[in-house]
Amino acid sequence: MTAFDTFAMVDWSGGNDTGKRPRKDAIWACVARAGETEAPIYLRNRVVARDWISDLIAAELAAGRLLMLGFDFPFGYPRGFARALTGSDDPLALWDWFEARIEDAPGANNRFDLAGEINRRFGGEGPFWANALARDIDGLPRRKTQYRNPFPDRRAVERLAKGSFTCWQLAGAGAVGSQVMMGLPVLCELRRRFAGQVAVWPFETLDRPVALVEIWPSLTLGAAPAGQIRDAWQVEQVARALSRLDPGALARQLAVEAPEEGWILGVEQMKTEIEPPPLRNDCFALPAGVEWTPVDTALAHLRDRLGPVTSIRTEPVAGALGRVLAADVVAQRSNPPLANSAVDGYGFAGGRPEGKHVLPLAVGRAAAGLAHDGAVPAGQALRILTGAALPEGVDTVILEEDVTLGEDRIAFRGPLKQGANTRMAGEDVAAGQVALRAGRVVTPADMALLSALGVSELSLRDRLRVAVLSTGDELVEPGEPAGPGQIPDANRPMLLSMLHRFGFVPEDMGRVPDDRDSLRARLDAAAERADVILTSGGASAGDEDHVSALLQEAGAMQQWRIAVKPGRPLALGLWRGKPVFGLPGNPVAAMVCTLIFARPALSLLAGAGWTVPQGFEIPAAFEKRKKAGRREYLRARVRDGRVEAFRSEGSGLISGLSWAEGLVELGDGAGHIRPGDPVRFIPFGSFGL
Template sequence: MVDWSGGNDTGPTPRKDAIWACIVREGCLLEPEYLRNRLVAEQWLEALIRTELDAGRRLFLGFDFPFGYPAGFARAMTGADDPLALWDWFERHIEDTPKANNRFDLAGQINLNFGGNGPFWMNGLRRDIDGLPRRKTDYTNPFPDRRVVETLAKGSFTCWQMAGAGAVGGQVMMGLPVLNRLRHRFAGQVAVWPFQPQGTPVAFVEIWPSLTLGAPPAGRIKDAWQVEQVTLTLSRLSEQELKAQMKVSAAEEGWILGVAQDKPNIAPPPLRNDCFALPAGVEWTPVDEALTFLRDRLHPITSVETLALTKVSGRILAEDVIAQRSNPPQPNTAVDGFGFAGPVPVGTQVMPLVDGRAAAGIPFEGHVPEGRALRVLTGAALPDGVDTVILEEDVTVKDGHIAFHGPLKKGTNTRRAGEDVAAGDMALPVGRRLTPADLALMSAVGIAEVNVRKPLRVAVVSTGDELVEPGDIAGPGQIFDANRPMLLSLIERIGFVPVDVGRVSDDRDALRDRLDQAAGQADVILTSGGASAGDEDHVSALLREAGAMQHWRIALKPGRPLALGLWSGVPVFGLPGNPVAAMVCTLIFARPALGLMSGEGWVDPQGFEVPAAFEKRKKPGRREYLRARVRNGRAEVFHSEGSGRISGLSWAEGLVEIEDGARHIKPGDPVHFIPYGSFGV
C-alpha cells in the first residue's frame, strides 16, 4: 500500500506528508518505507514489481489517489472515454523533478481551455498562475464536482482541488504518470482496477485509508501507520472476500476499494401484533408502567436513506457520525502575527524574518529555521519549524526583523490539530435530530453525506357523528372538530410529517376504509374518539376485529382510555375524544413512542421544580396533569380542571405533574412543571 504525495522532495528524515509504503509478503509485515520523492518511489516500485514477478508471486498494489476523473473529462482531454488514455496524456504533459513540478501551471492551462474558471482551483504557489485561481471565486466547472464513488465515501475530497487542506488534485496529476510508466514497463503483467480484467500477476488498485481508519497512535506518523494498517487488513482477506470487494462497475471514473456500489435500503422489522399487550390481570395501569411498557416493546420502524449534508437538517441520524478529519485538521494560528519556534525567554527578542507568509488555505511550503520568524495570518496551518505565534500588536517590524518582549510559552496563540474533534472520534451519536450547528460540525470534520432515518409519517383521523369542519354550519348537538387541527400541528411541531386523512362519522365501514387509507400513507396512525368500549367506539371495535387491539385504562387524569393496536401492520394510537385528554395523552404517551419509532430514541420531557401559586387536594391512585404556566417564578394552574375547557390548553404554557399518591399542595410548595417546549411543541 502506498500513501502518495504531490509535493517536492521531503528530505532524508522520515516525516509526515511524504510518500510512505508498506509491504505484507506471505503474511509477514515489513517496516513502512519512507520514500522522499517520486523518483525514489518509482524506482522502489519498479524494483518491488520485478522482485515479486521473479519470485512467481502475485502483487496487489494499492495507491491512495483517484485513478480517474468525473465523467466527461477524459473525452474532453483525449477524445475518448478511456481513462487510461488520460493517463497517457498526463505522462506526456507532466514535468517532474524532486525539487519542482508543473502541476499548478498545467492545471491553469487546462482551465484556460475551458474558459479559465475551472475545473481546477486553488493555486498553492506564491506566484500567480494564469487560469488557476487562488480561491474558489467565480468558479464554474464544466464537469461534475465529484466522481460517483466520492458521493458515497463520506469525507472524500474532489480531485479538482489542487492545494489546501484535503487536496488530492496534485496527487492525481503527479501519480498517474508514474503508474502509467510502470504499467507500460511491465506490459501484459499489470491490470488497473477496475478498468481492466483482473487476471495478471500485478494489480494497481485505488484505496483510501481514511475510509476505515481514524487517528494514529501517539508518536506514529499517520501516513506510515495508515499504509501499515491497510496492508495488514487487506492481506488477511480471503481471495473470495477480496474478489467480492472488487466486484464493481466503473468504466471511466474508477472506484475506491471498499466502497459498496449498492447501498441496500433495509427495512426495519415490523412490530408484533402483541406489542401493546399488557400482562395478564392488569386492570388499571400506572403512568410509569405504561411508559416503560411502550419503551420496552417498540423499536424504530422507519427505513434509512443516505443524503447529502445540505439535505439533512431536522433529520434523525441512523448511525454514529465518525469524524473523517480532525478539527482543526492541522495545527494552526489563532491570531494574525508572527510564528517561530518557542519557547521564548524573558527580555527583548529580535528575529530576522523569512520571506513569505502563511495564510488560511495558502500554506507556507518551506521550513522556518530556528531563531527566525514568519508572517502568519489567522487560521493558517503552522509551517514546519513554527509552534508559537506572537500577536502582531505586540511586535515592532523594521528592516526585515521583528522585535518583541518575552517571555512566551511554546504553543502560545496556536491551536492543536484535533483539539476540537479528532479524526476517528464520534462527532454525533445515532438518534440525534440534526441541527444547523450539527451541520457545521459535520462539514468541519469532512462529512459530505450521512445515513438518516426517513421522516416518520403520522396520520390523524377524527371520528364521531357530532363533528363538523370549522367553517361549516354546526347543527343541534354538533361541535367543530378541534382535535384534528391540534394533533396535526402537534405532529409537525414535534418534527414529524403530519398526514391529514380527515374525519369519519360513526360508521364502521367508513372508518375501516379510512384506516386502510391511513395505513397506506403513514407509519403511525393517531385517532381521536371511539377509543373506549361503548357502542359507538368503533376504533376499539375495528382493532379488536383485526386481532391486534389492546384497551389500556391508564391511571391518569385527564384521559384514561387508550386504544392501541396494529392496522395492516401500522401502529394505531386511539386517543380520547376530549381535546384536553387527547392533547395530554399525545404529549405523555404518543410523543415519546413516536420518537422511539422514528429512530430518535425515547425522549423524557425535562421539567423542573417551582413553587406553587395554588392550593389543591389530590386523592391517591391516579397521576394528574394540570394545565399551568409560570409567572413570577411560581406555577399557576388554570382555574378549572374540567376536561372540556379547551381554553385552558391555550392559556397554559405547560403541565404541572402531580404524582400518583395523595397530595395536599399549598402555595409555596414545590411542584413539577413541564413546559410544552420540553415535548418539542
C-alpha cells in the same frame, strides 16, 4: 388426562456435543415410574437425546403407560411473534417453521445466523440478542443495550415467575433462547414421528398417551448437594416430585389457558373468575377486572414493544436537516485538518520564560487559505492570522495585542507556554472518528459539522408518516354550520400541527362518523398511507367507542385506561401491523396524551430512540390538593420565576392550551402543593413544540 404412569424430566442444551464424560451444561434426563426414580442419564448432544426420548416414548406406548415428558425451555414466544413469522397465532406452526430452518449437527448449528435473519425482518435490531460467536452476524446484537424488541420482552408467565429468563437472549448466564430455538425442532420431529400419540400442553387437550410439558426446575430448586452436577440432580428431583404429586393437584396445575405463549407448570395463573363490581356513582369507576395502568407502566410498555419502522436510504447531506441518522457518521477528514492559529499574532517555535523577549521577523506571513512557503528559522517569528495553518518551525503564537512591533522585529514579555493560541490538527474531530451517532436528528449545527468533516452522503431514515383522523357524529369541519349537539373538530388541526412541529409527515385522514364499517375502511386507508395512526375519540368503552372496539376485534388491543389526568381512555394497538394511538376526544386530554405517550413512542418509531422531556424544578405560584391514584398534568406557564397554573382543570377549556407554555407534572401519590413549593415544569419546547 392427568393420571400419568411415567414421568420424565429433560434438562435441554442449545450448545454443541459435550463429549463422553458427563458434565454440566449438557443434556440430562431422569425417569420416575411406580414410585421408583431411576438414575439421571447423561445425553451428550441433541441427536443422542432425540433418540433416547424416542425410545422412551416407544417403550411406554408399547407398555400401555401414560407418559409426561417435561422440558426446561419455553414452548412458545411472546404473543405476536408466531403471526409475524408464520402468518398464524398457532405456536405449533412456529415449531414447524423452526424445524424447516434449523441446521443442527453435534458439532455446529445455525441458531445465531437464523436469529440474525429473523432480526433483519424486523429492522435488524431485535428481537433476539447475544451473539456468542467470534464473528459478527448482521442483525444480531451482542449486547442487550444494542437491541430493540418489536415484541413483548417476556411471556405472561415469565412476568409472574421470579427468576425466569427471556427467550430472546441466546447466550450468557441463565439464557434460554438457544434451548428454545434448538429444542422446538426436536419436539416437532417427535410429534410427527408419534403422530396422534402426543399432546403439547397447554396448546392441546391432554387426551393422548404422551404429554409434552414445560417445566423450569431452576425456579424452585437451589444448589445441588456437594459433588453432584446441578442439572443431573435437578432432573432427578423433578421426576421424583411429579411421580409423587397427587393427581388432583397435578390436574389443578395443568388447568391453564395460554393458547399462544405457553406456560410453565407450577406457576399459578391469575384467576379469571368474574364478580360483579360494587355500585359506584363515579364516572371514573372501571369495569370489573380492569385496573388502572400507571403512567410509567404504560410508557415502559411502549418503550419495550416498539422499534423503528421507517425505511433507510443513502442521500446527500443537503437533505439531512431534521432527518434521523440510520448509521453512525464517520469523519472523512479531521477538523481542523491542520494545526492552525487561534488568533491574529506572531508565530515561532517553543514557549518563552518570564521576562523580555525580542525576535526578528521572518519574511512573509501566513493567512487562512494562504499557506506560508518554507520553514520559519529557529529564533525568528512570522506574522500569522487566525485560521492560518502553522508553517514548519511554528508551534506557538502570541497575540498581536501583546506585541510591540518594530521595523523588522517584535518585542513581548513572557511567560508563554509552548502551543499557546494554537489549535492541533483533529483537535475537534479526527479523521475516522465517529462524529454523530445513529438515531440522532440532524440539526443546523450538525450540518456545519458534517460539511467540515468532508461528509457528502448519509444513511438516513425516511421521515415518519403519521395519519390523523377524528371520530364522532358530533364533529363538523371548522367554519361549517354546526347542528344541534355538533361541534367543530378541534383535535385534528391541533394534532396535524403538532406532528409537523415534531418533524414528522402528517397525513390528514379527515373525520369518520360513528360507524364501525366506515372507521374500519378509514383505518385500512390510513395503514396504507402512514407508518403510525393517531385517532381521537372512541378510545373508551361506551357504545359509540368504536376505535377500542375495533382494536379489540382485531386482537391487537394492548392496554388502556391510563392512570392520568387529563386522559385515561387511551387505546394502544395495531391495525394491519401499524401502531395505533387511540387518543381521548377531549382536546386538552388529546394534547396531553400526545405529548406524554405518543411523542416518545413516535420518536422511537422514527428511529430516533426514546425521548424524555426535560423538566425544571420551579416554585409554584398556586395551591392544589391532589388525591392519590393518578398522575396529573396542569396547563402552566412561568412568570417572575414562579409557575402559574391555568384557572381551571377542566379538559374542555381549550383556551388553557394557548394560555399555557408547558405542563406541571404532579406525581401519582397524594399531595398538597402550596405557593413556593417546588414543582416539575416541562416547557412545551422540551417536547419539540
